[in-house]
Amino acid sequence: MTASHDDQERPEPREAPEPQEALEPQEALEPRVGPAAEGDPSSHPYHHPAAGWGAARSVAKVLVHERALVDGPRAIMRMNHENRGFDCPGCAWPDDTKGLHLDICENGIKHVTWEMTHKRVGREFFAAHSVTELSGWSDFALEDAGRLTEPMVYDPESDHYVPIGWADAFDLVGGALRALDSPHQASFYTSGRLGNEATFLYQLMARELGTNNLPDCSNMCHEASGRALRASLGTGKGTVDLKDWEATDALFIMGVNAASNAPRMLTALAEAYRRGAQIVHINPLVEAAATRTIVPHDFTGMALNKSTRTSTLNLQPRIGGDMALMRGIAKAVLEQAETDPKALDREFIDRHTTGFDEYRTRCQETSWEEIERQSGVGRDDILKTARVYRDADRSIFSWCLGISQHEHGVDTVREIVNLLLLRGNLGREGAGPSPVRGHSNVQGNRTCGIDHRPTEEFLARLAEVCEIDPPAAHGLDTVGTIEAMHRGDVKVFVGMGGNFALAAPDTPYTCAALRKCELTVQVSTKLNRSHLVHGSRALILPCLGRTEKDQQRRGVQSTSVEDSMSMVHLSVGMRRPASRHLLSEPAIIAGMAGAALPDGSTPWEWYVEDYDRIRDTMAQVLDGFEDFNRRVRLPLGFRIKQPARELVFLTPSGRAEFSAAPLPDVVPAPGTLALSTLRSHDQWNTTIYSDNDRYRGIKNLRTLVFMNKDDMRERGVSEFDPVDITSTAKDGTHRHLDGYLAIPYDIPHGCAAGYMPEMNVLCAIGDYSTQSDQPLMKHVKVTITRAG
The missing domain is CATH 2.40.40.20 (Barwin-like endoglucanases)
Structure with a gap:
C-alpha cells in the first residue's frame, strides 16, 4: 500500500520491523x-453486544502483554475514583456520581496499562537505533517500545537522539525563543490531556512571551461545537450533566461510536433503555453501541451473558446529511403544531428566544424532497423520529466529531439547538445539548486558557492578576500553525503531548512543515512519529503519566481535570514514576518559561513547589473557579456554572438565538x-x-x-x-x-x-x-x- 500527494515531497512508507514482542493480534499477518x-461486516458485525466478555478478553490480553497482572488490577481499582484516585487519561466521559467502584471501560484500561508498561526507551535504545531506522518502524512498534526515561536531543551528525540534562534542555528552548525576531514565530500546541494547572502555566508562558499562538486538538475536533453553542446560547459548552441523562425521556446520539470513543456512555444508554427512555442513534454506520451492551459492572449480565439494548431506533444519514435530517424533524414538528398547540413550547420561544419566525419560514421553504435528498433518510423515518421527539417531555441531543468535522459543522450544531429550542428543551432537568468531548481534559484546556482567540475579558483579568501584558491579536490555530511552519514564519514548535505529525491533516505537508522548523520540542510519555519528523534541532522531554505520583518540594501533588459535562475534580497518581529523570508537565513548562523569560516576574519555580499556588491564581483569573482549592476537594469536585442552563444567554440579544442557515448540498457528484x-x-x-x-x-x-x-x-x-x-x-x-x-x-x-x-x-x-x-x-x- 502506498500513499502519495501531488506536487509535494513525501516520505515513502516502509514496512517496519517490530522492536519488541507485539500484541497477539499483530503476530498473525493474514x-x-x-x-x-x-x-x-458484509452483514451485521454489531450483532455482538458492546463490552461484555469480548472486552474482558481484550483487557486480559493487554494485561498479560504489558506484564501488569498485579499493577493493572490495582490501577483499575483506583481509576476514576473521586479524591483518592486518578482520572482515566482516555475519554472525557463524566465519572459516576453514585460511588460506582468499577466506573471503567476496556479502552480506558488499555490506555492505562499502555502507560504502565515495563518497557523503557532510554539512552541505550536511542544509541542502538538511528532516527532513519526508527522512521521505518510502524507506529504501533514505536509506542510499544516503552516509556521514555530521560530528556534527549537530536544529534544531526550521528542521526541519533543523545542524552541531555534538563537544565541544558531548558536553556536550549529558552535560547531559541529569545533569539526569535518575534514571539509570533513560536507556536505552542497541546493535545488535550494536559491537566488544568499545567494548562494555565502553558498559556501564561506563551502570553508573557507575547503570542496567542496556542493551537490545540480542539481546533481539529470540537471547534464547530464551541462556536455554534456560543452563537446560539452564549456558552461554548453543553448544558447537561449525568443527572440529566438519568432523567431524560429521549436521547438522540449523533455522529459518535460510543463503544470505542466514550465506552462508559454504554452504562447510561443501558440504564436509559431499562427505564423506558427512547434512544435514537444517528450515524452513517450502525455501530456496536447502537444495538446492545453488557456493561462490565453488571455482574448478572456478565454471568448470564445477557445484554441490554442501547437503542430504540437507528437512522443512517449520508455523510454530511445530519443538518438536513434535523431540519426535517423540525419541519415535521412545526407542521404538527398547526393542529396541535402542544407540539411547540410557545411560552419558552416567546420569552427566551429570538429569530423564530425567520427559522419557521426557512423550514417551510425547505421541501421534503430536498430534505430527503440531502439527508439520505426517507420521509417516513424522519416523521417517526419527529414523533419520538414530539412525544418526549425532555430530550437530550448528544454529538461528536461526525457532526463537527464538516464544512457546515457550525450550522449543523446550531440546527440541533434550533430543534431543542422549539420544545423548550433547555434550562430544565433532563434536557439540553450534550457534546461528547473525546479526550480527557480537552475541555479543561480551553477553559483554562488554551485558545488562539481569547476574549478581551479573559486577557484583561490575566493582565491584572499575573501582571503581564498579554497580546490582543488572535494567534494561530492548528491549520494556521502548519501553514506558517511551511512558509517559514513559525520557527519554534512546542508540542505538549499528542502526536502532532499524525493527528493533523495532509500528513506529507504537515511533516514537511515540521522539518522546516529551527527547533521542535515534544513533551511525551512514549516514542511516536512526531519525534522522528523534527526540525533542525529537536528535543524529546519525557513527562510523568497520569497514573504516576507527582512529588514536588511541598509533597505529592494533585492535578485537576474537567470532564465533558463541566465537572472539575482532582486526579492523584498512585505509581512510582517510570524513571527518576521524569518531570511533571508543570515542572517542564516552568523550566522552559524560566529560561525563555529570565527577567520576567512570574514565580515559575514557586508555582511548581505546590500546585495549590497555581490554583489560587487560577481562581482569580478564571470565571467559575472562585474558591478553587476548597471546591475541587469536595466529593465529586464542582461543576463550572453554565449560564444558559439557568436561561441566562450571553448573546448579543440576551436570548437564545435561532439560526436560519440554508441547507448545504452534500450529495456527492x-x-x-x-x-x-x-x-x-x-x-x-x-x-x-x-x-x-x-x-x-x-x-x-x-x-x-x-x-x-x-x-x-x-x-x-x-x-x-x-x-x-x-x-x-x-x-x-x-x-x-x-x-x-x-x-x-x-x-x-x-x-x-x-x-x-x-x-x-x-x-x-x-x-x-x-x-x-x-x-x-x-x-x-x-x-x-x-x-x-
Missing part, C-alpha cells in the same frame, strides 16, 4: 473479516464518494494497540476502506480487492492512497470510511471549514477505482 473476527475518517476499536486517537477492530469484524488489517455493496458493484470491486483512492481538494490538487483493500459494509450509498491517521493524507491542508477552521476529516471527496 487479514480476517467475518465470524473469526467476531462479526461479518457522480462517480465520487464522501469518505469519513474514523478510529478502529483497538485504537485511541493516534495510538494503535493492534490491527484489529473487533466490533466491525476486522482482524489484522488497517489499510482498508469500508464501502457500500452497490458502490463496489458499480466499480467492479469485490471483497478484499485492492483499490486506489484519490481525493480532490478545494484547490483542485489530488492526493492518493494505493492498494487499500475494499470491505463491504452497511454504509449509505455514496459513502465510504477508513481509519485515521493513515487516511489523514487524503485531507488537504486547505480543506478546512470556513465556519470553524476545522479540517474536513469527516467529509473528504474521493474517487475509488480497482487497482490496476
Whole structure:
C-alpha cells in the first residue's frame, strides 16, 4: 500500500520491523473479516453486544502483554475514583456520581496499562537505533517500545537522539525563543490531556512571551461545537450533566461510536433503555453501541451473558446529511403544531428566544424532497423520529466529531439547538445539548486558557492578576500553525503531548512543515512519529503519566481535570514514576518559561513547589473557579456554572438565538464518494494497540476502506480487492492512497470510511471549514477505482 500527494515531497512508507514482542493480534499477518473476527461486516458485525466478555478478553490480553497482572488490577481499582484516585487519561466521559467502584471501560484500561508498561526507551535504545531506522518502524512498534526515561536531543551528525540534562534542555528552548525576531514565530500546541494547572502555566508562558499562538486538538475536533453553542446560547459548552441523562425521556446520539470513543456512555444508554427512555442513534454506520451492551459492572449480565439494548431506533444519514435530517424533524414538528398547540413550547420561544419566525419560514421553504435528498433518510423515518421527539417531555441531543468535522459543522450544531429550542428543551432537568468531548481534559484546556482567540475579558483579568501584558491579536490555530511552519514564519514548535505529525491533516505537508522548523520540542510519555519528523534541532522531554505520583518540594501533588459535562475534580497518581529523570508537565513548562523569560516576574519555580499556588491564581483569573482549592476537594469536585442552563444567554440579544442557515448540498457528484475518517476499536486517537477492530469484524488489517455493496458493484470491486483512492481538494490538487483493500459494509450509498491517521493524507491542508477552521476529516471527496 502506498500513499502519495501531488506536487509535494513525501516520505515513502516502509514496512517496519517490530522492536519488541507485539500484541497477539499483530503476530498473525493474514487479514480476517467475518465470524473469526467476531462479526461479518458484509452483514451485521454489531450483532455482538458492546463490552461484555469480548472486552474482558481484550483487557486480559493487554494485561498479560504489558506484564501488569498485579499493577493493572490495582490501577483499575483506583481509576476514576473521586479524591483518592486518578482520572482515566482516555475519554472525557463524566465519572459516576453514585460511588460506582468499577466506573471503567476496556479502552480506558488499555490506555492505562499502555502507560504502565515495563518497557523503557532510554539512552541505550536511542544509541542502538538511528532516527532513519526508527522512521521505518510502524507506529504501533514505536509506542510499544516503552516509556521514555530521560530528556534527549537530536544529534544531526550521528542521526541519533543523545542524552541531555534538563537544565541544558531548558536553556536550549529558552535560547531559541529569545533569539526569535518575534514571539509570533513560536507556536505552542497541546493535545488535550494536559491537566488544568499545567494548562494555565502553558498559556501564561506563551502570553508573557507575547503570542496567542496556542493551537490545540480542539481546533481539529470540537471547534464547530464551541462556536455554534456560543452563537446560539452564549456558552461554548453543553448544558447537561449525568443527572440529566438519568432523567431524560429521549436521547438522540449523533455522529459518535460510543463503544470505542466514550465506552462508559454504554452504562447510561443501558440504564436509559431499562427505564423506558427512547434512544435514537444517528450515524452513517450502525455501530456496536447502537444495538446492545453488557456493561462490565453488571455482574448478572456478565454471568448470564445477557445484554441490554442501547437503542430504540437507528437512522443512517449520508455523510454530511445530519443538518438536513434535523431540519426535517423540525419541519415535521412545526407542521404538527398547526393542529396541535402542544407540539411547540410557545411560552419558552416567546420569552427566551429570538429569530423564530425567520427559522419557521426557512423550514417551510425547505421541501421534503430536498430534505430527503440531502439527508439520505426517507420521509417516513424522519416523521417517526419527529414523533419520538414530539412525544418526549425532555430530550437530550448528544454529538461528536461526525457532526463537527464538516464544512457546515457550525450550522449543523446550531440546527440541533434550533430543534431543542422549539420544545423548550433547555434550562430544565433532563434536557439540553450534550457534546461528547473525546479526550480527557480537552475541555479543561480551553477553559483554562488554551485558545488562539481569547476574549478581551479573559486577557484583561490575566493582565491584572499575573501582571503581564498579554497580546490582543488572535494567534494561530492548528491549520494556521502548519501553514506558517511551511512558509517559514513559525520557527519554534512546542508540542505538549499528542502526536502532532499524525493527528493533523495532509500528513506529507504537515511533516514537511515540521522539518522546516529551527527547533521542535515534544513533551511525551512514549516514542511516536512526531519525534522522528523534527526540525533542525529537536528535543524529546519525557513527562510523568497520569497514573504516576507527582512529588514536588511541598509533597505529592494533585492535578485537576474537567470532564465533558463541566465537572472539575482532582486526579492523584498512585505509581512510582517510570524513571527518576521524569518531570511533571508543570515542572517542564516552568523550566522552559524560566529560561525563555529570565527577567520576567512570574514565580515559575514557586508555582511548581505546590500546585495549590497555581490554583489560587487560577481562581482569580478564571470565571467559575472562585474558591478553587476548597471546591475541587469536595466529593465529586464542582461543576463550572453554565449560564444558559439557568436561561441566562450571553448573546448579543440576551436570548437564545435561532439560526436560519440554508441547507448545504452534500450529495456527492457522480462517480465520487464522501469518505469519513474514523478510529478502529483497538485504537485511541493516534495510538494503535493492534490491527484489529473487533466490533466491525476486522482482524489484522488497517489499510482498508469500508464501502457500500452497490458502490463496489458499480466499480467492479469485490471483497478484499485492492483499490486506489484519490481525493480532490478545494484547490483542485489530488492526493492518493494505493492498494487499500475494499470491505463491504452497511454504509449509505455514496459513502465510504477508513481509519485515521493513515487516511489523514487524503485531507488537504486547505480543506478546512470556513465556519470553524476545522479540517474536513469527516467529509473528504474521493474517487475509488480497482487497482490496476
